[in-house]
Amino acid sequence: MFDSSNSRPSRPRCVIVGAGIGGLACGLRLAHAGHEVTILDRHAAPGGKMRTLPSPAGPVDAGPTVLTMRPVFENLFADVGERLDDHVTLIEQDILARHFWPDGSHLTLTNDRAVNADAIAEFAGSKAADQFRRFCTDAERLFDAFDAPMMRAPEPSVAALTARVLRDPGLLPRMAPLSNMRGDLRRRFDDPRLAQLFGRYATYVGGHPGQTPALLSLIWRAEESGVWCVQGGMHALARAVADLAQTKGAIVRLGADVARIDVSENRVTGVTLQTGERIAADTVVFNGDPRALATCALGTGVAHVAPQTRTTARSLSARVWTFASTVAGPELAHHNVFFAADPDEEFTAIAAGRMPADPTIYICAEDRGQTRPAPETERFEIILNAAPLTDAQRPDKEAQTCHQRTFPTLARFGLTFTPEPGPEALTTPSGFNRLFPASAGSLYGQSPHGMTASLKRPRARTAVTGLFLAGGGTHPGAGVPMATLSGAHAAAAILKAPIST
Structure with a gap:
């Protein structure tokens, strides 16, 4: 490939829309391979759903909390001639999770099957x-x-x-x-x-x-094989990949909102930002919910990509509290689950789009399981499963109800927080839809329901020449390791594809 303006060899140009872990993993590999990589994200920090919110105790993770399948990340760094341990510190958890039931019973699972x-x-x-x-x-x-x-x-x-x-x-x-x-x-x-x-x-x-x-009960095997927490929080992993990509020559532009993926004769030519700025590219990787393409959120030229996302049921969303507080009650590990009395009632309510009266509540005690004792004021992320939006414009006035169904429920387990968080600490399905447009608030893309659901997810290659997909909404699916693998699939497809100018 040659740049005719100066008759010297030029590098393939790739624009990655979205700095989630899938896009970052793809961009890092492409930059290492010599591509001219620009990673764009509308948010103020890299990581996509691996995001943080401020608190008096410092940034609190407000996205994924469980890190498994460490070899996926070791391979990512090894593929670009680096060592994972030189860029991020992962701390293996002896305790996988503590589990509590309303009848007073509790069970701690560890990383040892015999134990x-x-x-x-x-x-x-x-x-x-x-x-x-x-x-x-x-x-x-x-x-x-x-x-x-x-x-x-x-x-x-x-x-x-x-x-x-x-x-x-x-x-x-x-x-x-x-x-x-x-x-x-x-x-x-x-x-x-x-x-x-x-x-x-x-x-x-x-x-x-x-x-x-x-x-999909095999997911237990991934967790049994090892759970790690990231020193500095989960977002530190995304930041490490973004920093390394920049060291390899990639450009990461934050606060850059893409309005349209430009297409001519079914081939991508670049992207246009909301500001009107146009960035030319030979390839574009979309690291967002593929439904955004199918619903014309990125222009009509890519509307025929991932058409199944327009009709396929959406996966779960969540209501997420992120805050700092002093806690009293049962001894917590990094990961903790307080179960509903009736799981059937809980998921029947969610399937009907209602907030369960008696929810299962997951708590990540972010400062537990680290290499130092937890401080008096700790950082917490509390997650309750929720239905995705059926109408993306539905007004969301659920903070008071969610508070009533979260903290009094935990108090019945003997767990109290001082102070309790206010509504500003809650992210709802409608909030996730605003953060990640066209997702309908879903955090995992298409629903996994049905025996062949996993085979129906969009793949890295698309029907538009030069357009590729990465992220939790594409194959192989949701979760930080899976999204990272999607970035590997996209990079491999691009490196194998012929580039034409």
Whole structure:
């Protein structure tokens, strides 16, 4: 490729719309490969959903909190000749999570299967411990079987997955293809509390346990393999990738709101900002919810991309509190779950678009599990599952109700915060829709419901020449490791694609 203005070789130009972890991972690889990379984001900091909000104790994470699959991040840095540990400090958590139920029972799970089995035996009896061991073995076998042909494959197919099962027919009964997670777990565990606990992993991909395929119980294996917290908060990981991308030559422009992806004869030519500035490009990577393309939020030239997102059901949203406070009550770990008494009622309400009267409440105690003792005033992120918006313009006046259903519920567990946060500390589904346009407030893109839902997500390649996708709304799916893998898929597709000017 040559620049005719000065007859010297020029580099392929790539614009990445969105500085979420998928776009950053893609941009870092492309910059390392010699591309001229410009990363644009409408927000004031990189990270996308890996964002923070201010508090008297410092920035509080207000997005993803659980980091698993460390090799994904080690590979990202290794692919550009760097070491992960030289750029970010990850602290492995001995305690995966503490779990509490309204009847006063509690269970702590660790990163040691044998220790967990002993804890479950004490919690629910020896039979429950045996059931747990079998569940772990099955989840590990399924994870190992589908990691390569599904999660790490840029173009997974029914044929490839079928071939994998045919090589190991014993996978089929473990997949429980005709079951959802809730039904399968209730058959696996006699104790309903354990079925409720492991059913919660459906929400990791934005699903309801009663509608998410039983196969996705393999998510437990990713967590059992190790959970880390990031020194400085989850956003520090995004910042480290952004900084390294800039060291490799990428340009990161924040506060740059893209109005349109420019297309001529079904080929991208660049992007136009809300200010009217135009940036030419040979390739464009959209690191946002693909639904924004299909609904013309980025112009009519890309409206035929990801058409399924216009009609496919959306994944869950959330109501998220971020604040600093002094806490009293049960001893917290970094990750904590306070379960609803009736999980069926909880998810029935969410499916109907209502706020559950008795919600399950997740708490990330950000200053716990670090290398230093937690301060008196700690930073917290509290997450309650919520329905996405059915009408993106619906007024949202739910802060008072959400407060009443969060903090009095926790008080019944003996957990109190002084002071309690005000409405300014709450992000609602409508707030997420404003932060991430055309998402309808959904945090995970398309719904994971249905056995083939994972195969219906948009892929890195699109029908527009030079336009690629990355992020949690594309294959392989939601979550920080999956979004990071999507960036690898997009970069690989671009590096293989012929560039024409």
